[in-house]
Amino acid sequence: MLETLRKIVQEVNAAPDLESVLDVIVRRVQRAMRTDVCSIYLIDQQRERYVLMATQGLNRKSVGQVSLSLDEGVVGMIGQRAEPINLEDAATHSAFTYLKGTGEKKFHAFLGVPIIHHRTLLGVLVVQQKLIRKFDESEEAFMVTMSAQLAGVIAHAEATGSILQISDHTKTESDRKFEGVSGCIGVAIGPAVVMTPLADLNGVPDRKIDDIKAEVAKFKSALAQVRRDIKRVGRSLAKRLRSEERELFDVYIRMLDDNALAGEIISRIKEGSWAQGALRQVIGEHVQQFSMMDDPYLRERATDIRDLGRRMLTCLQESGPSLSEIEFPENTILVADELTPAMLGEVPTEKLIGLLSVHGSGNSHAAILARSMGIPTVMGVVDLPYTRIEGLQVILDGYSGRVFVNPSPDLSQCYRDIIREKMRSMPGLKG
Template identity: 35%
Template sequence: MMPMGGGLTTRGPRNLLRQIREAMAGGGPAQERLDKVVKTIASSMVAEVCSIYLRRSTGELELFATEGLNPEAVHNTRLRPGEGLVGEVARLNEPISLSDAPSHPSFSYRPETGEDPYHAFLGAPLLRGGRSIGVLVVQNQAARRYDEDEVEDIQTIAMVLAETVASGELLGLDELRDVEVAPHRPERIKGQRFAEGLAIGHAVLHEAPVAPERLLADDPVAEEGRLKLGLTALKANIDSMLEGGQGLAGPSYEVLETYRMFADDRGWNRSLEEAVRGGLTAEAAVDRVRNEHRARFAKARDPYIRERLHDLEDLANRLLRVLAGDQPGQRELPDDTILVARNLGPADLLEYPRDKLRGLLLEEGSAASHAGIVARALQIPCVGRLAGLRDRLSEGDLVIADGESGEAFLRPRPEMLDAVQARMQLRAQRHAEFVALRDTPAITRDGVRVTVLANAGLVVDLDTLDETGAEGIGLFRTEFQFMVSEELPRLQAQTDLYRRVLDAAGGRPVTFRTLDVGGDKVLPYLEVEREENPALGRRAIRLGLDRPGLLRLQLRALLSAAAGRELRVMFPMIATVDEFRAARALMDAECEWAERRGKTLPASLRVGAMIEAPSLLWHLDALLPLTDFVSIGTNDLFQYMYAADRTNPLVSDRYDPLSPPTLRALQDIQRQCAETETPVSVCGELAGRPLEAMVLLALGYTRLSAPAGGVGPVKRMILSLDLAAARRGVAGLLGAPRPRSAMRWRLWPGS
């Protein structure tokens, strides 16, 4: 019988953990070693019963070893998922302590175990990755409730058992063949398509948890010192980021403040310290506390609370890396890497070697997020909004990123692999067909010439320009250089990049969009006020005009890079004619500055505006005469027309880009440009999809700028198109008594 408030015979589980380690290291059959472990735990905790249950692949919990119950029940007693108190511990993923177990409504009587006399019950889950892979139970005849120290002790022991079972130290591979120590069954998760394509590879977790190499501390005092040093270094690192010293491109100020708040949280720090004092290494303590938080928060329905779980996960991973002394970029990656992350900024994604990166799977994000845009630029299949992804796979799992259906397949069956490989071969054949068309002019069947350009923003895009057959770059996003840099890019760095872009274009036209940051694109080295609604705040040209030095530096670099050549520059997010006048005045001032100093100016300079703000739709008569050209950014134009944030997955799919309102807006822009003879192009995502591109042509547009992966499909569509018939179709839709969406048309493969 356990004495009141007894706990371990030696205060703290350190002595018991050492005995468990000795039992594991001993020879003999696995079952004998497991029996020795439960006997050791029962003796040390003065318990009359100690039992270990492990989860089978069927979900059942099987009694694997016991001290005190009927030995014949071992491997014969199985509990269905959620059955009994043991099943309840596994379901809740947290300890249960009862003074009178038989009176609990979840109690399940199994006569073969012989547990009738036992009233006191204490069970703790064996957690791996926030999932319960088994349950550790101690029982006593006396009706009493176990105290907090005893609950703490059994959690520590359960954590060590979970790690040793999963690692194969306690049981061999044969014994574990049917034990679910990690996710292993094939799973399919439905998400959203961010970037098209198919990829098969092995999962690599971004900011992957560092598995503790040692669980038990040889010197607990030294481990406590290591933990304190690690926490101090972690907080200093976060403080540095908050001050802008690290120049991280991606995390917002609010996220870093949340990290700092959690790093200072007394409960988190106290849990870590208690785990170390109980005999764990600093790394094992972090792992244990993380598992407990993960199990607790994962049940929450409130999205805010679940978001805090991700913050704690990231913070724990950072602390583990601090303790391990890891530096970024030192990881060995497989040649077929499928990167798995909660979300990514552009700098994060570009840190990974392009030659090894096959696909990208995200728990969050949107097709218009940084990760989605960069993935499309790199032509990497990307699927996002995959709920619970990271908890449902392990590092190294075989996975499929299906950027066509917007799905992820984890540990796929052989027949699924065969089907996807067949689809990949078909895609390769289609790609070869697109490459064969690269030198073929984009002319419709009825003789209309269309200019097909490519969107770009990364140096790697330039390498694929010849392969796609694009006739130039219709949109070069200059902000990526700013977002991946640790500090504001200097004049020479900007000049070098723009010169390299023009050189790679080889005389083909390149249209540079000036810096488009703000909103969801945060530059941590620029001090900006936090805004309630950043999508409608100081972004793009508004930021450039508020900080003219920043914009003039970029314009100076563009003029220098284009010396003696044509330069095409357009200003983003123009909402008023006065904004364009002010921006054009800065360009004129920079030209005068260069001329006074005898610098070579571009052979020709064309300055345009992006039509992205709906306000311009009613002021084009004043704007167009001031511009050399305009380009329509459909991504932003449509989100503002429909008041639906394109980066918010809850509303991003609420509007139809080919519905009558958008088609009429596009039709009116094209008409006014034609009347004023103002060159116009479309450079949004719309221009890169065959069906949508066909509708644009039917509305009168003949200059399209598409993502690199969309150039080939759009060109093939153009070559097969009877444009006159398409124009009649769109006119019929818009002129009908009840206009319909052109999205109902499905005329070309791949549309």
């Protein structure tokens, strides 16, 4: 079960959004435990109800439609007790409430465990089976361990409803505040443009190939394209950077040399691996090595290596939207899970006024470049549901490390006054 748990958590961490996370959980847990049903009920704080948010085995049309009050049903009892409940025939329990439209009448065995993060109840994870029987201790332990592992992931995805509050209630809810750390001081107000990873390295399978020469040639072609892209990005930022910051792009290029990442990848291809698999292996090993380093500056290099890996994979796959096709509005605030120097160069410099990164710190190359360019930046906003804020108005406070999504007119005016005061003291500063 431990290996199964590890694989599930790995897949969850690679999922791009909350919906995908929940889908992975219910599918994998249902399969791992060989049950007929696995469902997740999450608390909607605004409505004060448990909402069925994902299921494998119940009627999928009921997802998002059926709900329970916080003290209703066995699910409500699990939340109130904050402990698992294991029933051999749930329908005979005094607290059982049948949720119409789910088709759960035919299921008897029931095991539910609370999903708790930092003593806050997020929801309940449930498995059900047609048989009348109690789940054994190992199955219960697996469910408890699973909920503990997943609680942090779900919390960071704003599983308690704040993603919905941002994406669906922006007309009524203002001043959603998120905390990070300052990467570069200053204030910026503008629409969010979310830049997503170019390709998913974690999703690349191992595969053997026969024509090694052709595979090496394919990789070298992708490598040449990435080199050209990095040089183009470096040139686009050259006027706004000092020589020492411009050298960061030379570092990127050197990392692609034959005696560095590229050489290792080619060696793996010559051993019989297809280019994408070799790329995933080498990038993964280097990312892990840098991520474990004690020095915070060196630890941040994992982000640069991951970015290069994604760019090479994109060229190998020849798929996905081109970054050059993204439309950047005036006063763009660039948002990403992990900002990289190359991402900065993709945005026309006259339109870029702020940078916002879910992960990373002031030691990242992106933050270093932001300070050199004088672009207000906030890093490490780990609770921000960044995939749901595309196009929304954002206030980025690089002094305090705070970010406000869908700010109220009063708050916007307050920050505009700050920007105006700053511009008066520094006439050449862009607002």
